[in-house]
Amino acid sequence: MQKDHNTGGPPGPTGRIRHRKRSSEVSFDASKENGGHLLVDDQNKYKSMWIRLYSSLWMIGGFALIIYMGHLYICAMIVIIQIFMAKELFNLLRKAHEDRRLPGFRLLNWHFFFTVMLFVYGRILSQRLVNTVTSDKFLYQLVSSFIKYHMVTCYFLYIAGFMWFILTLKKKMYKYQFGQYAWTHMILIVVFTQSSFTVANIFEGIFWFLLPASLIVINDIAAYIVGFFFGRTPLIKLSPKKTWEGFIGASIITMISAFMLANFMGRFQWLTCPRKDLSAGWLHCDPGPLFKPETMSLPGWVPPWLPWRDFSIFPVQWHALWLGLFASIIAPFGGFFASGFKRAFKIKDFGDSIPGHGGITDRMDCQMVMAVFAYIYHQSFVVPQSLSVEMILEQILTNLSFEEQQDLYVRLGQIFQERLYGLS
Amino acid sequence: MDQSTSGTTTPRVRHRKRSSEVPAEAVKSNGVQLLVNDQNKYRSMWTRIQSSLWMVLGLACALYLGHLYIWAMVVVIQIFMARELFNLLRRANEDRRLPGFWLLDWHFFFTALLFVYGRILSQQLVYTGASDKLFYKLTSVFVKYQMVICYFLYIAGFVWFILSLKKKMYKYQFGQYAWTHMILIVVFTQSSFTVANIFEGLFWFLLPAALIAVNDVAAYFFGFFFGKTPLIKLSPKKTWEGFIGASVATVISAFLLANVLGRYQWLTCPRKGLTTGWLRCDPDPLFKPEIYSLQDWVPQWFPWKEFSVLRVQWHALCLGLFASIIAPFGGFFASGFKRAFKIKDFGDSIPGHGGITDRMDCQMVMAIFAYIYHQSFVVPQSYSVEMILDQILGNLNFEEQQALYMKLGQIFHERQWYIQE
Numbered sequence: 001m002q003k004d005h006n007t008g009g010p011p012g013p014t015g016r017i018r019h020r021k022r023s024s025e026v027s028f029d030a031s032k033e034n035g036g037h038l039l040v041d042d043q044n045k046y047k048s049m050w051i052r053l054y055s056s057l058w059m060i061g062g063f064a065l066i067i068y069m070g071h072l073y074i075c076a077m078i079v080i081i082q083i084f085m086a087k088e089l090f091n092l093l094r095k096a097h098e099d100r101r102l103p104g105f106r107l108l109n110w111h112f113f114f115t116v117m118l119f120v121y122g123r124i125l126s127q128r129l130v131n132t133v134t135s136d137k138f139l140y141q142l143v144s145s146f147i148k149y150h151m152v153t154c155y156f157l158y159i160a161g162f163m164w165f166i167l168t169l170k171k172k173m174y175k176y177q178f179g180q181y182a183w184t185h186m187i188l189i190v191v192f193t194q195s196s197f198t199v200a201n202i203f204e205g206i207f208w209f210l211l212p213a214s215l216i217v218i219n220d221i222a223a224y225i226v227g228f229f230f231g232r233t234p235l236i237k238l239s240p241k242k243t244w245e246g247f248i249g250a251s252i253i254t255m256i257s258a259f260m261l262a263n264f265m266g267r268f269q270w271l272t273c274p275r276k277d278l279s280a281g282w283l284h285c286d287p288g289p290l291f292k293p294e295t296m297s298l299p300g301w302v303p304p305w306l307p308w309r310d311f312s313i314f315p316v317q318w319h320a321l322w323l324g325l326f327a328s329i330i331a332p333f334g335g336f337f338a339s340g341f342k343r344a345f346k347i348k349d350f351g352d353s354i355p356g357h358g359g360i361t362d363r364m365d366c367q368m369v370m371a372v373f374a375y376i377y378h379q380s381f382v383v384p385q386s387l388s389v390e391m392i393l394e395q396i397l398t399n400l401s402f403e404e405q406q407d408l409y410v411r412l413g414q415i416f417q418e419r420l421y422g423l424s
Numbered sequence: 425m426d427q428s429t430s431g432t433t434t435p436r437v438r439h440r441k442r443s444s445e446v447p448a449e450a451v452k453s454n455g456v457q458l459l460v461n462d463q464n465k466y467r468s469m470w471t472r473i474q475s476s477l478w479m480v481l482g483l484a485c486a487l488y489l490g491h492l493y494i495w496a497m498v499v500v501i502q503i504f505m506a507r508e509l510f511n512l513l514r515r516a517n518e519d520r521r522l523p524g525f526w527l528l529d530w531h532f533f534f535t536a537l538l539f540v541y542g543r544i545l546s547q548q549l550v551y552t553g554a555s556d557k558l559f560y561k562l563t564s565v566f567v568k569y570q571m572v573i574c575y576f577l578y579i580a581g582f583v584w585f586i587l588s589l590k591k592k593m594y595k596y597q598f599g600q601y602a603w604t605h606m607i608l609i610v611v612f613t614q615s616s617f618t619v620a621n622i623f624e625g626l627f628w629f630l631l632p633a634a635l636i637a638v639n640d641v642a643a644y645f646f647g648f649f650f651g652k653t654p655l656i657k658l659s660p661k662k663t664w665e666g667f668i669g670a671s672v673a674t675v676i677s678a679f680l681l682a683n684v685l686g687r688y689q690w691l692t693c694p695r696k697g698l699t700t701g702w703l704r705c706d707p708d709p710l711f712k713p714e715i716y717s718l719q720d721w722v723p724q725w726f727p728w729k730e731f732s733v734l735r736v737q738w739h740a741l742c743l744g745l746f747a748s749i750i751a752p753f754g755g756f757f758a759s760g761f762k763r764a765f766k767i768k769d770f771g772d773s774i775p776g777h778g779g780i781t782d783r784m785d786c787q788m789v790m791a792i793f794a795y796i797y798h799q800s801f802v803v804p805q806s807y808s809v810e811m812i813l814d815q816i817l818g819n820l821n822f823e824e825q826q827a828l829y830m831k832l833g834q835i836f837h838e839r840q841w842y843i844q845e
Contacts, residue, residue, distance in 0.1 A: 340586060
């Protein structure tokens, strides 16, 4: 793997301690040798904090707008974020010198990107696509044949890329090309696993996308603020600005806000209803037992002068506690991984798209770990799944035609009826 | 990053999979030398034939024993292949300063094993049916929470990796981490597809594997006798004559082999469940012979008036085509990889052939294709309402059947709603 210097400024004679996500405009004399310096006493902190605040507000604003507009737009936003993230990462370890001698090699990266996109979103959206086009017979045929041969199509696209790669191997460039090939695969896996799980979560209900994402943001901000005022003991050598006080304080704050945020978000049907197709209109549904308030009364040992005796809790708030726990304890490791990676390859930021924050990957590093967990948690504990039922259902939907499915349904119904009569 | 080169100063032309006993003066700078004229070719050919025979014997034995034993054989091959590949790009110097880092590789290996085979196991358990035994209960709990368990094992490895990052070793460690992931993906994708194929019927495992072997052997012999024009710079011993001759030979043998293999129920019946006993099943329409009459075409004296063709033989033609044209690219990839990292062979487990990865490089590409082909073109043709109804009634308990019925009803209801809009 090659080194790349993404930002200006020579590496100073001071130690390798870099400030996490500091704006590139801040001069290098602000770097301190001792990582245990409190941020409150830092000279240029206010300027960098203002820039970060400014771009954060823009991001939050844009995000809120997209949430208002709906599931499809959120998916589109995720796809766009993905494309930019992949572009950042593809460019990261490319060596300009070698690239000049391999024209068209970059196309290969985007070919694989397109193949994986087709594969991943084809799987997730297939059922919803079918639901959207059932009105038109011709489109339905087209879509169902696409779904049927989806795997083969993606496989042949991949094999075409594989063969293209082998045929473009140039003497003396083998090692660089193989390195790029492996790097491409790793990037695509990282980018697409988390984004596909995110999209799957969105269609289960925006709640399951919004809550984990907010928890990560809250954890980040809380860690920053608590570390700002109380931080003394460094947490990990990889990120010298992080402190134990910030970590623990942020964990507590995250879990409390998880509990309360879940209550707040659970009231909106726009956020809690699953989307069964690819339309963009208003959503109404039965929220399900998770989002129905249950009244709980405080236990008898609480003194009687406390005004609130009962309070209503959504069962989903208990799930939110687990999400909060994960967001505060494990998700930061995504950030440590990214920091370690940047140190290993001596880069300051993944990119410079967002002023004050670095590149998109810098913002998404913890989000990625959280998105995968949120999906797996949802599939395992929230939605009661029976693997065999899912398997057979999938077989039915992909291999039988519309009429055959109806036929199966009718016959199954008949068998149940017979059983009922047989028992009585 | 060299591991096992012979350290010669001759140009980079290496002979593909030559036995390590052959002295270096047999290496020629001109890659177009016909194999027929090589001095030590006979000795190396004999070593190769010997080890090939042992491998074929071992495979035949496993085949006779059955699906579960072949699965075990695949897992064992996987473990050896992963070990070869893990060791390949490891640097002894760095490794001394990172005690226990190799454990991380095996942790991820174990996690991937659990994930991949857990899914296959869960599918097979559906067919075994419910039982009260403790083992079954434990396994079904595992299957239900399989994703979470594997995810947390992975996260544990991830956290362990981050906590073990040592100053000045970051780049090496990240490189090893990426390398581990790539190895596990390559090894497990193809082996999981292979195992899935095995349970669909040994035929779908044996035929592709045999075609790759046939293609390899045929290419060797055609190149031996007729090879003149080099095929690709990556593998200088390969020739166009060998390639085309082997393609023709492979497609023809695919057609014939499918006929031979398709007659045995042991090979064609799918294995439902984790039993090891004898297999009896209703032969799939694919394996029923269709008679084609030659009466109008051939003169009277021709003894064969008709020949029977199994429908599966047409599928075998596609498999043969892929095996001869695309699967060799797996071998080119491995050759290019070895050149890039200046290694001669992936390992030296098999005398005359190199390491296990050297033998499996084309097999891997083929196994994936065979599975995808089977799922896309063979399976849907055999689905019918009857079959699925049988599955539902036979394999699901009452609550699950009701759940399925309700879900289907919901899906139809939504569809109707959209049609009316």
